[in-house]
Amino acid sequence: MQRAMQAFQDFVDQLDEATTAAELQQAIARVLNELQLPVFAYVGDAPVNDASAPLIVATYPAGWAARYYEQAYHRFDAVLASATARLLPFDWGSKDYLAQLDPVPRQIFHEAGEFGIKRGFTVPIHEGHGKVATLNVASDEAFRSFSKNIAENRHLLHLIGVYTHAHVRHRFHGIAIPDAPRLSPREHECLQWAARGKSSYDISEILGISQRTVVFHIENAKAKFKVRTLQQAIVEAVLSHTIGR
Amino acid sequence: MQRAMQAFQDFVDQLDEATTAAELQQAIARVLNELQLPVFAYVGDAPVNDASAPLIVATYPAGWAARYYEQAYHRFDAVLASATARLLPFDWGSKDYLAQLDPVPRQIFHEAGEFGIKRGFTVPIHEGHGKVATLNVASDEAFRSFSKNIAENRHLLHLIGVYTHAHVRHRFHGIAIPDAPRLSPREHECLQWAARGKSSYDISEILGISQRTVVFHIENAKAKFKVRTLQQAIVEAVLSHTIGR
């Protein structure tokens, strides 16, 4: 335990210095080796749909990784689905876990097994805008020894995942997140109601102002987001948490 | 250190049994007392706009909490803004921190200071759909002792925050997250382009199909999301990560 904590501290220090994917991989590999967990995959931004390719740093078998991407398995990957839905790290690959799967995801597990990925542990890392990264450690070992190892180092792995991701975001993507424009109260109200399915006439009734004024406020909101259509404005507003459902 | 880890383990156990806000508060208070950090506030879902009230469990001075909500300070709270932008826990209240603030947030800090909240440490907890919860610990102490304490227990506090939130979500909100409807490839494409500001005619050109067909697919997508307007469908699709920017 003490030794593990020391390894973690070293890891945090190494992270600060890692500027390339290779160095990142080395840092992760070192700390996970210390924990007897050589097989891992950090998936920077789990691909939700057709978005840009994620940053991946892994010691997963190359054959499996290739197959996964060829087949676009992320669309059906049960581990990824769990990571999206959960906040805490979780285990996968047990009989119970497999039993509750749909046929397609179960088939994927089967294939992964042929590459030596039979059970594992995944840390979901939730970012602001609904993106989810994961740190996965996997094993071909007998259930006992692997799960005992995981049980002992659960929290540490959690931290490793979160710190890795924070570092990646900082170093590789820049801190970015341009701040959302400040909408005036009226602009906010109008956009919010529009997103809830009201027409500009409806909104004018709700707010007790003319329809023209509603249109005016929505136009201003679009201008602030620098977009052309209401639809785009709504996307931006939702992504920046300016409006809710 | 060893003792702190023990306190954390006990905390996780207690969490499992906590079913009321009072029990939750007790569990958090116990572990934080062990760490010499009696003043804390867990803010369940940081209020982004006019959304429903968050779950708050805190030992912050009642006067300050009241003032904060009366004045709707969350709209200008620099700590909250940082929590939204960051993934890792951070300190606040140092001279440097204050120096870089805008006048309004700085004024808020001033007022908080009058209630004994001068420096602190905040754990941001990002959930799937852009919601952010925070665990804040605060102090009136001299800078040295507090920041030394924080430095030592940084990771532990991080875990306490994340576990608290996971428990709250599980117990108080239910696991919820109804799964998003499965859009057909065409529906997905059409909705995605619509969200990017294309008209149905534009989309028909892009996809090489008739405009009528684009409308047809978007209608089907709306039906699947059980909404009436394209705007609502886009909100749902964005929130469920079905489409991106």
Add this chain to the structure above:
DNA sequence: TGTCAGCCTGTAGAGTTTTACAGGGGGGGA
């Protein structure tokens, strides 16, 4: 006192979405 930002309103034509009607073809599972 002037300027700026936010709020408010009107008209009118062009362009777009929405809705309801009506129809056909292909593939996969029960």
Add this chain to the structure above:
DNA sequence: TCCCCCCCTGTAAAACTCTACAGGCTGACA
């Protein structure tokens, strides 16, 4: 084989948004 889902298309009226024109009120701040 039948049924269902997905894909595709057309017309036309009604509803709605978008854009560009033009104008007035208020409060904060220098």
